[in-house]
Amino acid sequence: MLFGRVKGNAVCTIKYPGTEGLKLLVVQPLNKYLEPVGPLQVAADVVQAGVGDLCVMVRSREASLALPEIKFVPIDLTLIGIVDELQVLPEGEVDITLQHGWNTFS
């Protein structure tokens, strides 16, 4: 699951059977510091997000399982939450390297 910022709408008049009525949004995937990662993508929306919202998205088969009714459709990115509050440790405060030998964490 990943962050995304809604950048706009996508409208399709001809769609695969089962995807009629789905709202499609253009989103920019983001990393934990909300910096853009990769190109813009199109996601289905089940939480009624709008342009400018920061969202949580889910990929792959689970994207179509998040849809309300028909779950066997060709959808690979779905918005599943709107972020109200985000707290992330600043860069440099996180040590993410595994050393050789014993690493104890608690």
Add this chain to the structure above:
Amino acid sequence: MILARVVGTVVTTIGHPDFKNRRLLVVQPLALPGEAPDEDFIALDSTQAGIGDTVLINREGGGNRQVLQNPEGSVISVIVGIVDSVFLEDGE
């Protein structure tokens, strides 16, 4: 499954019903010295982990539907354990 460190918390009031009553955490996969770490992502918590904890994450939908006891759950990454220690043999 992968090892990662919890680096943040996400609060969503409007969300999919599959995610109700569980916390979403921002996690950063761990890497070996000198190797580039993988991109961070968001995982659903099932273990009461917190910021700074090292956790075990299942990144596969089928197992997660079993963990969450929801056969049509749309969750792809779930925190399934809090790691106490890891032993790696010396690199050559």
